[in-house]
Amino acid sequence: MLKGLLILIGFQLAGEFISAQFGLPFPGAVIGMGILFLYLLIKGNTPKPLSTTSTALFPYIPLFLMPACVGAMGYWSLLQEEWLALIVALTVSTITTIALTPYIMKFFMSRPLNTKKQVNRESSGD
Numbered sequence: 001m002l003k004g005l006l007i008l009i010g011f012q013l014a015g016e017f018i019s020a021q022f023g024l025p026f027p028g029a030v031i032g033m034g035i036l037f038l039y040l041l042i043k044g045n046t047p048k049p050l051s052t053t054s055t056a057l058f059p060y061i062p063l064f065l066m067p068a069c070v071g072a073m074g075y076w077s078l079l080q081e082e083w084l085a086l087i088v089a090l091t092v093s094t095i096t097t098i099a100l101t102p103y104i105m106k107f108f109m110s111r112p113l114n115t116k117k118q119v120n121r122e123s124s125g126d
Contacts, residue, residue, distance in 0.1 A: 004053025011036040 015032025018024065024031065040046060046054075072079070079086065 001049070001053050001056060003049035004047075004051075007047070007050050008036070008053065011039070 012029050012032040014035055015030065016028030018031050018035075019026060019028040
């Protein structure tokens with residue numbers, strides 16, 4: 001599990017570094033998650049240590065979201081001023097997510113799971 005944690009922290013630190021170096025308006029953790037996503041897409045499967053760690057951490061997701069929710073309350077006056085824009089943004093993004101998810105799933109489900117093994121079998125003549 002330690003190796004998986006180190007992998008996750010490494011991607012987060014890479015995201016923090018990129019965010020700080022280029023002055024991006026996105027949090028480093030989000031950039032790190034994007035880099036991790038691209039890595040997993042390219043690799044084609046999830047490494048065992050990462051799978052073990054993420055499975056163990058999954059039940060604690062609500063706990064990880066708590067600081068963000070508490071932090072949002074620090075901007076209560078801004079939330080009160082911009083409530084309509086927030087409602088519109090949340091509604092549009094939710095509808096977009098619901099509309100696009102089936103197409104994205106169809107795309108990924110139509111792809112073979114492990115292309116490396118298939119390439120090796122085809123080239124060896126099995």
